[in-house]
Amino acid sequence: MDLELKNINVKLGDKNIIQDISLAVAKGEFVGIIGPNGSGKSTLLRTIYRIIQPNSGIILLDGQNLKDVKLSESAKKMGVVGQFNSINFDFTVLDMVMMGRTPHKSLLGSDTPADYAIAMESIRKVGMEKHVNRSFSTLSGGEKQRIILARALTQQPQLLILDEPTNHLDIKYQLQILSIVKSLGIGVLAALHDLSLAAMYCHRLYVLKEGNVITSGVPNEILTPELVRDVYEIECDIQENPATGYLSITYYPTCRHA
Numbered sequence: 001m002d003l004e005l006k007n008i009n010v011k012l013g014d015k016n017i018i019q020d021i022s023l024a025v026a027k028g029e030f031v032g033i034i035g036p037n038g039s040g041k042s043t044l045l046r047t048i049y050r051i052i053q054p055n056s057g058i059i060l061l062d063g064q065n066l067k068d069v070k071l072s073e074s075a076k077k078m079g080v081v082g083q084f085n086s087i088n089f090d091f092t093v094l095d096m097v098m099m100g101r102t103p104h105k106s107l108l109g110s111d112t113p114a115d116y117a118i119a120m121e122s123i124r125k126v127g128m129e130k131h132v133n134r135s136f137s138t139l140s141g142g143e144k145q146r147i148i149l150a151r152a153l154t155q156q157p158q159l160l161i162l163d164e165p166t167n168h169l170d171i172k173y174q175l176q177i178l179s180i181v182k183s184l185g186i187g188v189l190a191a192l193h194d195l196s197l198a199a200m201y202c203h204r205l206y207v208l209k210e211g212n213v214i215t216s217g218v219p220n221e222i223l224t225p226e227l228v229r230d231v232y233e234i235e236c237d238i239q240e241n242p243a244t245g246y247l248s249i250t251y252y253p254t255c256r257h258a
């Protein structure tokens with residue numbers, strides 16, 4: 001499943017938040033969106049998963065205008081891990097993950113053993129199998145994040161939209177979650193804050209500043225100290241590790257400590 005955005009504009013209140021953004025995610029491609037706080041990453045993703053209506057522009061899902069696709073149909077195809085996952089009811093971990101099957105069911109459809117098997121496999125993938133009967137609300141922030149990802153995996157989506165999926169996670173789970181997502185081999189569009197991880201996992205990056213894409217391309221080609229200075233207003237050094245090929249980024253403090 002591929003995703004294409006053509007000239008998307010989003011205005012919230014009296015402010016143009018997203019300005020004429022075009023981007024594409026091909027089948028099997030892991031695409032990152034980076035940019036400073038308030039640059040419009042979440043707004044763009046929320047527009048794609050239909051919480052926000054664009055003021056103009058077209059979103060195509062496998063060539064079909066998203067406006068013409070029923071919400072229930074796009075929910076089958078698009079899995080979402082959003083930024084805030086507060087819930088008002090107390091569910092068990094298993095209940096929470098089983099919700100991922102909902103788009104695939106008819107109104108009164110009941111859960112089948114196959115649904116449970118898919119949910120358990122997703123819980124195992126995120127390393128939470130010991131906690132299936134726990135109350136979701138008692139989990140730590142990172143554990144909740146892993147369960148929300150397991151719910152999205154249970155949906156068996158063809159496209160995943162992730163808004164800072166590694167928020168709250170320790171480094172082991174940051175690497176694990178991004179590796180799991182990449183191994184799915186489906187299209188992924190993820191807003192990421194950590195530039196080293198973005199460079200390590202993403203096939204391509206779009207760089208947002210004040211609601212505009214200022215550049216896009218292969219991480220090792222576009223991530224330069226000049227770009228980081230322009231976008232984040234900080235100095236850094238970027239080297240490619242000759243052994244791994246991964247980028248190593250050293251940030252310089254904005255003021256020296258005594």
Ligand SMILES: Nc1ncnc2c1ncn2[C@@H]1O[C@H](COP(=O)(O)OP(=O)(O)OP(=O)(O)O)[C@@H](O)[C@H]1O
Nearest residue numbers: 012013015017035036037038039040041042043044
């Ligand atoms: N409903 C709204 N009304 C007015 N402005 C809004 C609204 N929602 C978001 N904004 C503004 O839009 C801008 C972009 O916000 P957004 O959350 O998309 O940024 P972001 O790049 O995801 O930021 P962060 O890295 O901090 O999560 C911000 O200036 C924010 O204050």
